[in-house]
Amino acid sequence: MLNTLTVKEAIKKLKAKEISHHELYADIAKQIELQNEKLNIYLSLDKQVEQKAEKLLDTPLAGIPIAVKDNFLTKEFPTTASSNVLKGFMPTYESTVTTKLMSAGAAIVGKTNMDAWAHGSSTETSDFGVTKNPRNPEHLPGGSSGGSAAAVAADVCIGAIGSETAGSVRQPSSWCGVVGLKPTYGRVSRYGVVAMAASTDSPGPMGKTVEDTAILFESMAGRDTKDATTPEKDVPKLTSVLEQGVKGMRIGICYTDHSEIGKQQVSKQILEAGKLFEKHGAEVSLIPLSQKLEKGKIFTPDYAIGVYTVVQRGEVASNLARYDGIRYGNGRSFFGAEAKRRIMLGTFTLSKGYSEQYYNNAQKVRNLYLQNFQELFAQYDLLISPTTPSYAQKLGASFASPMYGELEDMLLEPTSISGLPGISVPCYRDESTNLFLGMNIVAPWWQEEKMVRAAHLYEMETPWNTWRGKI
Amino acid sequence: MNDYETVVGMEIHVELATSSKMFCGCKNDPFNAPKPNIYTCPVCLGLPGALPVPNKKAIEWTILLGLALGCEIQLYSKFDRKHYFYPDLAKGYQISQYDHPFCRNGNVKTALGDVRIHRVHLEEDTGKLQHATVDGKKVTLVDFNRSSVPLVEIVTEADIRSGEQAKLFLKKLHQIIRYLGVSSADMEKGSMRLEPNISVRKVGETALPNYKVEVKNINSFNFVKRAIDFETKRHIELLEAGTTPTQETRGYVESSSSTVSQRSKEEAADYRYFPDPDIPPIRLEARYVDGIKKTLPELPEAKIARFIKEYGISADEATHIAEDKTIAEYFESCVSLAQGSSDTQKITPVIIARNLINIHGDKMTPKQLIDSLLAKELEKQVDTSVITTSIDVVLQQQTKAIEDFKSGKVSALMFLVGMVKKELKGKGDASFIEAELKKRLG
Numbered sequence: 001m002l003n004t005l006t007v008k009e010a011i012k013k014l015k016a017k018e019i020s021h022h023e024l025y026a027d028i029a030k031q032i033e034l035q036n037e038k039l040n041i042y043l044s045l046d047k048q049v050e051q052k053a054e055k056l057l058d059t060p061l062a063g064i065p066i067a068v069k070d071n072f073l074t075k076e077f078p079t080t081a082s083s084n085v086l087k088g089f090m091p092t093y094e095s096t097v098t099t100k101l102m103s104a105g106a107a108i109v110g111k112t113n114m115d116a117w118a119h120g121s122s123t124e125t126s127d128f129g130v131t132k133n134p135r136n137p138e139h140l141p142g143g144s145s146g147g148s149a150a151a152v153a154a155d156v157c158i159g160a161i162g163s164e165t166a167g168s169v170r171q172p173s174s175w176c177g178v179v180g181l182k183p184t185y186g187r188v189s190r191y192g193v194v195a196m197a198a199s200t201d202s203p204g205p206m207g208k209t210v211e212d213t214a215i216l217f218e219s220m221a222g223r224d225t226k227d228a229t230t231p232e233k234d235v236p237k238l239t240s241v242l243e244q245g246v247k248g249m250r251i252g253i254c255y256t257d258h259s260e261i262g263k264q265q266v267s268k269q270i271l272e273a274g275k276l277f278e279k280h281g282a283e284v285s286l287i288p289l290s291q292k293l294e295k296g297k298i299f300t301p302d303y304a305i306g307v308y309t310v311v312q313r314g315e316v317a318s319n320l321a322r323y324d325g326i327r328y329g330n331g332r333s334f335f336g337a338e339a340k341r342r343i344m345l346g347t348f349t350l351s352k353g354y355s356e357q358y359y360n361n362a363q364k365v366r367n368l369y370l371q372n373f374q375e376l377f378a379q380y381d382l383l384i385s386p387t388t389p390s391y392a393q394k395l396g397a398s399f400a401s402p403m404y405g406e407l408e409d410m411l412l413e414p415t416s417i418s419g420l421p422g423i424s425v426p427c428y429r430d431e432s433t434n435l436f437l438g439m440n441i442v443a444p445w446w447q448e449e450k451m452v453r454a455a456h457l458y459e460m461e462t463p464w465n466t467w468r469g470k471i
Numbered sequence: 472m473n474d475y476e477t478v479v480g481m482e483i484h485v486e487l488a489t490s491s492k493m494f495c496g497c498k499n500d501p502f503n504a505p506k507p508n509i510y511t512c513p514v515c516l517g518l519p520g521a522l523p524v525p526n527k528k529a530i531e532w533t534i535l536l537g538l539a540l541g542c543e544i545q546l547y548s549k550f551d552r553k554h555y556f557y558p559d560l561a562k563g564y565q566i567s568q569y570d571h572p573f574c575r576n577g578n579v580k581t582a583l584g585d586v587r588i589h590r591v592h593l594e595e596d597t598g599k600l601q602h603a604t605v606d607g608k609k610v611t612l613v614d615f616n617r618s619s620v621p622l623v624e625i626v627t628e629a630d631i632r633s634g635e636q637a638k639l640f641l642k643k644l645h646q647i648i649r650y651l652g653v654s655s656a657d658m659e660k661g662s663m664r665l666e667p668n669i670s671v672r673k674v675g676e677t678a679l680p681n682y683k684v685e686v687k688n689i690n691s692f693n694f695v696k697r698a699i700d701f702e703t704k705r706h707i708e709l710l711e712a713g714t715t716p717t718q719e720t721r722g723y724v725e726s727s728s729s730t731v732s733q734r735s736k737e738e739a740a741d742y743r744y745f746p747d748p749d750i751p752p753i754r755l756e757a758r759y760v761d762g763i764k765k766t767l768p769e770l771p772e773a774k775i776a777r778f779i780k781e782y783g784i785s786a787d788e789a790t791h792i793a794e795d796k797t798i799a800e801y802f803e804s805c806v807s808l809a810q811g812s813s814d815t816q817k818i819t820p821v822i823i824a825r826n827l828i829n830i831h832g833d834k835m836t837p838k839q840l841i842d843s844l845l846a847k848e849l850e851k852q853v854d855t856s857v858i859t860t861s862i863d864v865v866l867q868q869q870t871k872a873i874e875d876f877k878s879g880k881v882s883a884l885m886f887l888v889g890m891v892k893k894e895l896k897g898k899g900d901a902s903f904i905e906a907e908l909k910k911r912l913g
Contacts (some may be wrong), residue, residue: 089519193520
C-alpha cells in the first residue's frame with residue numbers, strides 16, 4: 001500500500017528507484033476507487049497524472065501525488081470553490097502556489113471538496129455534497145479545507161494543500177487526525193486563490209507528518225511580486241530544524257482554564273503536552289485567561305468571534321461582488337444560502353452609519369488581540385492550546401446554527417486575525433469513535449521554525465500520529 | 472437678479488500616461504488599442520484570485536502633480552474599495568482612496584481669484600461599454616482595455632465664482648498637467664474629464680448652499696463655462712420663484728449649450744468604502760517626497776516671470792510662448808543658439824520671440840529659424856547715404872507733417888519714419904531713421 005507513504009518516504013523511495021511512479025500511482029488510484037465515492041473527497045481528478053509525475057523524478061518533490069483544495073486556480077482542472085456559481089469554470093491562469101508546487105515536482109491528483117467559497121468549518125456548505133470524515137464517516141471532516149484533510153487521512157494522496165482564513169487548515173486537520181500548517185499571513189502568496197477574507201487568507205500544507213508539511217511549506221512559501229501582501233523575507237528551512245527540540249524555549253499554555261474548554265478532554269491533553277515539553281527542557285507555564293487586555297494574560301477568545309465575523313463578512317461581501325456572471329461563471333442567483341447570508345451581513349456592516357458601529361469597532365478590537373500577542377511573544381517563544389474545543393461533530397451539525405463554524409474556530413480566530421502562524425498536530429484519539437483531537441502550536445510572526453520544532457518533537461514522542469506507527 | 476453668486480467646485484479626472492496599468496502589468500494605451508480586450512489580464516478582468524499590485528510610477532506622478540498644485544503630501548496613505556455595480560467594473564468595486572489621499576490642501580491662482588485644491592487622489596479607471604448590433608440583435612459589449620488604467624482625481628474647494636473663472640482655472644490646470652508630462656490630458660479622448668458641481672447663493676452668504684448640481688459629459692473648457700452660465704441662470708430663476716433646485720446629475724448638451732437632468736442624486740450612493748486588504752497601507756519617507764520634488768520641472772508661472780526678466784520680452788509674449796512647454800523649450804534653444812555665436816548675436820531674444828508668435832516651433836529647426844531671421848536682418852541693412860537721400864525725399868514731400876511735428880504732435884514723427892521706410896521698401900533700421908529725422912528737424 002504505497003499510498004500510505006509519507007511525502008518524505010515517497011520521495012526517498014522514488015529517487016532510490018525502490019518504487020516506481022507507476023506502482024505509487026496505481027495504489028493511489030486503487031484507494032481513490034475504494035474511498036472517493038463513499039467519502040466525496042475529490043471534485044475533479046487528473047487521469048494523466050501518472051504520466052506527468054514520471055517526468056518529475058529529478059525534481060525536489062520527485063513527482064509525488066498531492067491533492068489541492070478547489071479554491072486554487074488550476075489550468076488543468078475546473079476550479080469551482082465548491083460553488084455552483086463557478087461550476088465548470090476553467091481558469092485561464094495558474095495560482096502561484098500550484099505553479100510553485102508543480103515546478104518543485106508535485107503532481108496534482110485532483111481538486112478537493114470544501115465549504116463553498118471556504119465559508120464554513122464543516123464542508124457541508126459545499127454545493128457538491130458533504131465530505132465525510134475518513135476516521136468515522138458518520139462525522140464531519142471539518143472545513144473549509146475538509147476535502148484536503150480527508151484526502152490525507154484517507155490516503156488518497158501523499159500530501160495536500162489547503163487554505164486557512166480562520167481555522168480552515170488546522171480545524172479539519174485536527175478532526176481528521178492529520179497535521180495542518182498555517183503559515184504567517186503573507187508568507188505564502190494568495191495570487192490565484194479564490195479570495196475569502198483577503199486580510200487573513202493563508203494557503204497552507206496538510207500532511208501525514210510534521211516533516212511532510214515542512215517539506216511542502218518550503219516549496220510553496222516566499223515573496224510573490226503578484227501579491228502585494230507578501231514581504232521580502234527569507235523562507236526558513238523548516239526541514240533542517242525539526243530535530244532541534246524545545247530546550248530553552250518558553251512555552252505558554254492557553255485556554256485550558258476557559259470555563260467550557262477546560263472541561264474537555266483536549267485540555268487535559270494540552271496540559272500533558274506541557275509536561276512533555278518541560279521534560280525536554282522547555283520552560284512551560286499557564287497563561288491565565290482574562291476578560292480584558294492585561295499584561296501577562298491571554299485575552300479571551302470570546303470577542304474574536306465577533307471581530308472575525310464582522311471583518312470577514314465585510315470582506316466576503318466585497319470579494320464576491322465580482323461574480324456577476326458577465327465575464328465567466330453563473331449569475332448571482334447560483335449562490336448558496338451561506339454565501340447569501342454572508343453577503344447580506346457584510347453589506348450591512350459596511351453600510352453608511354453602521355460601519356462605525358461594526359467594521360471600525362471590530363478593527364479596534366482586532367488591534368487589542370494584536371497588542372496582546374505582541375506582549376505575550378515578548379515573554380514566550382510558543383503558545384499552545386487546543387485546536388478545537390472538541391471532536392468532529394456529526395454530519396448535519398452545521399445546519400443547526402449559522403454561527404456553527406465560528407464556534408468551532410473560536411480558539412484559532414484570535415491568532416488568525418493577528419496573522420500568526422500555527423500548526424495543528426494530533427494529540428488524542430478516542431478509541432470508541434476513532435475520532436481525533438488536535439493541539440495548536442502558535443509561533444511569533446515569521447518564526448515558523450519554532451513551532452515545527454515543538455510539533456515534530458511531540459509527534460515523535462506520542463502515539464497519536466497514525467503514520468508514525470506507534471498506535 | 473444681481474445679488475446672487477455662483478458657487479462651483481470641480482472634480483477633474485485625469486488618466487495617467489504610465490506605460491502599464493495601475494494594478495497590473497498590462498499596457499496602458501486604451502485609446503490606440505487595435506482591438507477590444509487585448510490589453511487585459513486576470514487582474515484587470517477581475518478573475519477569481521487575481522490581486523492588485525500598485526504601480527509605483529503612478530503614485531510618483533500623483534505626488535508630482537500634487538506638488539505642482541501646491542499640495543501637502545500625506546506620508547501615510549492607503550487604497551480603499553469603493554463598491555457599486557456596473558458591467559464595466561470588473562471586480563464589483565473600484566480601488567480608490569477614501570480618507571487618506573496622497574495629496575491635500577493645494578492652491579491654484581487665477582486672474583479671477585485663487586482656487587484651493589481640496590485633495591488629489593489616485594484610483595483606477597473602468598472598462599468601457601459599447602452598444603452595438605450583432606447578428607441583428609442589439610447588444611452591449613464590454614471592452615476592458617481601459618479597465619484599471621491609473622486615474623487621478625483632483626477635487627477643488629467650492630471657490631469658483633463664475634464660468635469664466637472655471638475656464639481660467641481649468642486651462643491652467645491643463646497646462647500644468649501637460650508641463651509635467653504625466654497625461655495627454657486630451658478631453659476628446661477622455662483622458663481628462665471635467666465635472667463641475669454648481670449651486671447659487673445670495674451674495675454675502677458664506678455657507679455652502681443646501682443643494683448642488685453635478686454636470687457630466689463635458690469635453691471642453693468652453694463647455695464648462697457655458698454649463699456653469701446656463702446653470703447659474705436656471706438656479707436663480709428657480710430660487711426667485713421660491714424653489715430650491717433639485718440635487719441631481721445633469722448632462723451637458725452641446726447643440727443647445729444647455730443641460731438636461733440625468734438622474735436624481737437626492738440620496739447619496741453608499742459605496743461601502745473600506746481599506747483594500749490586498750494592498751498594505753503606504754508609508755512614504757519625507758526624503759522620497761523631496762526626491763520627487765526635485766524632479767518638478769519649471770512651471771508656466773515661473774517660466775513666464777523668468778522669460779520677462781531674463782530675455783526682456785513682453786508679458787504677453789512670455790505668456791504666449793510658455794503656454795506650451797515644447798514651444799517654450801524651442802524658444803530657449805533658439806535663444807541659446809543665437810547668443811552662442813557672435814555672427815548671430817544680433818538676433819536678440821526679442822526678435823526670436825516676435826517671430827515665434829506666428830510660427831509653430833516644430834516647422835523649422837532652431838538653426839533654420841536663426842538663419843532665416845539673420846537673412847531678414849541683413850536684408851534690412853542699407854547704406855547710410857541711401858537713407859539720407861530717402862529722408863531728403865520725404866522731407867520735401869511731407870511739409871504738413873513737419874509742421875505738425877514742430878507744433879508738438881509727436882505722432883507725426885512716427886508717420887515720417889514710416890514714410891522713409893516706405894521709400895526704402897521696408898529696409899533700414901527704424902530707430903536709426905528716427906534719430907536722423909530728429910537731428911534734421913532740430
